[in-house]
Amino acid sequence: MKVVVGLGSCGIAAGANKVYDLIKEEIESKNLDIDLEKAGCVGSCHLEPIVDFYDENSHLERCIKVSPDKVLELLYKALNNELKEEASLISEEDKKAQNKQVKIATENCGYINPEDINDYISTEGYSGLKKVLSSMTQEDVIEQVKIAGLRGRGGAGCPTWFKWEAAYKEKATPKYIICNADEGDPGAFMDRSILEGDPHRVLEGMIIGGYAIGAKEGIIYVRAEYPLAIKRLKIAIEQARESGYLGKNILNLNFDFDIRIKAGAGAFVCGEETALIASLEGKRGMPRLKPPFPAQKGFWNKPTNINNVETFANVPWIFKHSASDYAKLGSEGSKGTKVFALTGKIKKGGLVEVPMGMPLREIIYDIGGGIKEDKQFKAVQMGGPSGGCIPVELIDTPIDYESVSKAGAIMGSGGMVVIDESACMVEMAKFFLSFTRKESCGKCVHCRLGTKRMLEILERITEGKGLEGDIEKLEQLAIDIQNGSLCQLGITAPNPVLSMIKNFRSEFEAHISEKKCPAHVCKSLITYEINKNCTGCTICARNCPVDAISGVLKGKHEIDKEICIKCGKCYDVCKFEAVTVD
Numbered sequence: 001m002k003v004v005v006g007l008g009s010c011g012i013a014a015g016a017n018k019v020y021d022l023i024k025e026e027i028e029s030k031n032l033d034i035d036l037e038k039a040g041c042v043g044s045c046h047l048e049p050i051v052d053f054y055d056e057n058s059h060l061e062r063c064i065k066v067s068p069d070k071v072l073e074l075l076y077k078a079l080n081n082e083l084k085e086e087a088s089l090i091s092e093e094d095k096k097a098q099n100k101q102v103k104i105a106t107e108n109c110g111y112i113n114p115e116d117i118n119d120y121i122s123t124e125g126y127s128g129l130k131k132v133l134s135s136m137t138q139e140d141v142i143e144q145v146k147i148a149g150l151r152g153r154g155g156a157g158c159p160t161w162f163k164w165e166a167a168y169k170e171k172a173t174p175k176y177i178i179c180n181a182d183e184g185d186p187g188a189f190m191d192r193s194i195l196e197g198d199p200h201r202v203l204e205g206m207i208i209g210g211y212a213i214g215a216k217e218g219i220i221y222v223r224a225e226y227p228l229a230i231k232r233l234k235i236a237i238e239q240a241r242e243s244g245y246l247g248k249n250i251l252n253l254n255f256d257f258d259i260r261i262k263a264g265a266g267a268f269v270c271g272e273e274t275a276l277i278a279s280l281e282g283k284r285g286m287p288r289l290k291p292p293f294p295a296q297k298g299f300w301n302k303p304t305n306i307n308n309v310e311t312f313a314n315v316p317w318i319f320k321h322s323a324s325d326y327a328k329l330g331s332e333g334s335k336g337t338k339v340f341a342l343t344g345k346i347k348k349g350g351l352v353e354v355p356m357g358m359p360l361r362e363i364i365y366d367i368g369g370g371i372k373e374d375k376q377f378k379a380v381q382m383g384g385p386s387g388g389c390i391p392v393e394l395i396d397t398p399i400d401y402e403s404v405s406k407a408g409a410i411m412g413s414g415g416m417v418v419i420d421e422s423a424c425m426v427e428m429a430k431f432f433l434s435f436t437r438k439e440s441c442g443k444c445v446h447c448r449l450g451t452k453r454m455l456e457i458l459e460r461i462t463e464g465k466g467l468e469g470d471i472e473k474l475e476q477l478a479i480d481i482q483n484g485s486l487c488q489l490g491i492t493a494p495n496p497v498l499s500m501i502k503n504f505r506s507e508f509e510a511h512i513s514e515k516k517c518p519a520h521v522c523k524s525l526i527t528y529e530i531n532k533n534c535t536g537c538t539i540c541a542r543n544c545p546v547d548a549i550s551g552v553l554k555g556k557h558e559i560d561k562e563i564c565i566k567c568g569k570c571y572d573v574c575k576f577e578a579v580t581v582d
Helices: 009-013 016-030 068-079 092-099 117-122 127-135 138-148 160-169 190-197 199-213 227-242 273-280 309-320 323-327 360-367 401-406 425-439 445-462 470-484 488-492 495-503 505-514 539-543 569-573
Strands: 002-006 035-039 051-054 060-063 176-181 217-223 258-264 304-308 337-344 350-355 377-382 388-391 415-420 528-530 579-581
Touching: 002 009, 002 016, 009 016, 009 190, 016 035, 016 068, 051 068, 092 360, 117 199, 117 227, 127 199, 127 309, 138 160, 138 199, 138 309, 138 323, 160 199, 160 304, 176 190, 176 199, 176 273, 176 309, 190 199, 190 227, 190 309, 190 337, 199 217, 199 227, 199 258, 199 304, 199 309, 217 227, 217 273, 227 258, 258 273, 273 304, 304 309, 309 323, 337 360, 350 360, 360 377, 377 425, 388 495, 425 445, 425 495, 425 505, 445 470, 445 488, 445 505, 470 488, 470 495, 470 505, 495 505, 528 569, 539 569, 569 579
Parallel strands: 002 035, 176 217, 176 304, 217 258, 337 415
Antiparallel strands: 002 051, 051 060, 337 350, 377 388, 377 415, 528 579
16 A cells, blocks of 8 residues: 655645654564555645555555644555545545646646655656757757647746747857746745645746757746655756766756755745746845846846746646647637636635636636625636636636736636635735835836835725825836836736726725725724613623723623723624624
8 A cells, every 4th residue: 555645835834744744764664565645735735744655556545634633543544445435535526626626737736756856767767858859959949848838837928939949049059947936926936836836847837948948957946935845856956867867968868957955035026937047146135127138148248048946837837748749728818727826805715726817716716616605796807916817707717817907807827816805905906016015126216115005005004094096006117017117017906906906996996085995994094882782791892802891781882992912802892783894
């Protein structure tokens, strides 16, 4: 029997390390005939810790939310073929949600041992590389990527073949290929999970890309906050060298290529390719004017190609199968699949990989399980802090580059933050703008000061000090910032504000004109009252942290608004709907 424990960051956070150690100790102490392995995240983060049991016929039984006090019982039930009725088994509903996905970039994540190259090779890993080096020219490789229709998964969706061809045509040497793993969007963890769960796939994609453009060196720029990803990348690179997939004369096919890792300090702006290059060169991570583009003058002013983790993770599949098979997936202008990080007010948070063009409703309800506490869906923020929101009216939007852009958002790297009816969209706009303001490198005056002024207006509005004309000021400032900024951080920073004004203008107007927060979120704009339903049970008074509630047992209570800190505790604990929010 084989036992596989999910040891991605999400699994470890849920206690999977303890589960793994207990199984290991039991195997060693009882000399059990069990192969114990580790894997990355399968995507169902809400079900962690996950333990997979494979019998001698490779039949899989998946157990979810496995606690340390339960794992040994499950282990022996698996050994005795008694798992079939176990309550810990994955539900049919979750199986259906997983079956609606089509996995390419993440197809091995959660199934293979990321620290064992032989597990990757057993899935025909590196077969695409062998095919490329043994039978294809550089032009052939670029043409196949073009036929596949692969677009960059890091943000703007630039055709991958176009960037590769631009670098290939440059005559200067040496050339470089860089993997951008500086994943900085709040709530995004697609790249981290791929690196933790299937690092060899990314290496293979980089080697193929290096061959296509004529590079001899690859660099993975990964944020230092991803220690597990860095650890597994280091193991994978060393194993690839020992097995002849990296280094001199790869596979004895007259191609030299090697990869090194650069741990970045975690600046959001370094996700922009020219800022990333500056950081690699030991400079402050600040963008520069383009052209020249990195394909012309990139790392050390030499031709450089930059793609993100997910883009490279798609490449081996194209050459292991075929470009035409890849192009059959997705929509007309957006081929293949896309990995999304489902976060926010969603029941089943985690990673999903779906064909481009799947409707948003299907992702949220059929795969994500719907909204927490069965509240009403309000919007989804896409594209990270520089993206935009898609409101409930557009929930049937197909998720591809063109449709998402038409809806007023951007695909970005794949963050999908679900927002329910309880959210204040003014507060949400303030939250996302606060992030980009802090992450601005400060080079451009419009970005440095413009985002600060926009944030000041939003803060004033949420404090009940909004003025007539503030919405128009926000819109004008947004245009000025977009026109005056050098890189995409500044150009896109106002997007959440503009998007939320467009789709939820009435909420902004209520904050300004009526001094009311419709969602009852902004503390300065709400008051708590105790109505006639009060039975005098005193539970509100006993739970008030500042003793702002007075009254006698079985008598109506009152809230002292001068003392009240508007924490909402009284509202939460009242069982008689006697506390109201205005």
